[in-house]
Amino acid sequence: MPTGKVKWYDSDKGFGFLTRDDGGEVFVHSSALPADATSLRAGQRVEFGIAEGRKGAQALQVRLLDAPRSVAKAMRKKPDQMVVIVEDLIKLLDGVSTTYRRGKHPDQREAAKIAQVLRVVADDLEA
Numbered sequence: 001m002p003t004g005k006v007k008w009y010d011s012d013k014g015f016g017f018l019t020r021d022d023g024g025e026v027f028v029h030s031s032a033l034p035a036d037a038t039s040l041r042a043g044q045r046v047e048f049g050i051a052e053g054r055k056g057a058q059a060l061q062v063r064l065l066d067a068p069r070s071v072a073k074a075m076r077k078k079p080d081q082m083v084v085i086v087e088d089l090i091k092l093l094d095g096v097s098t099t100y101r102r103g104k105h106p107d108q109r110e111a112a113k114i115a116q117v118l119r120v121v122a123d124d125l126e127a
Helices: 071-075 079-101 108-126
Strands: 003-010 015-020 025-029 045-053 056-064
Touching: 003 025, 025 045, 079 108
Parallel strands: 025 056
Antiparallel strands: 003 015, 003 045, 015 025, 045 056
């Protein structure tokens, strides 16, 4: 089976083009994608069958050779950004600690905001 890379793919329109490793381009329709794939990304490596259609070569039974990129990892903040966030978080939690040392609980609104910040930072750490 020929291999190549995705030149471009428009998931809204449901088609795109592949560039073959041995040269040339091949049309790809969403119906040729594997059941677990809803889209292709530019540069992604694929293997595919080819059939000659009315308008030229068309890919059949596309198989993804690259593992799909994790959306979480793609959105992950850079370490230098995380340093600032973690330092600010430490200051925030230090203030909460001071409130507890005084024998009080943080204000309910303040506690909800802090909890939300902790969840977001936790998501960034797990990504």
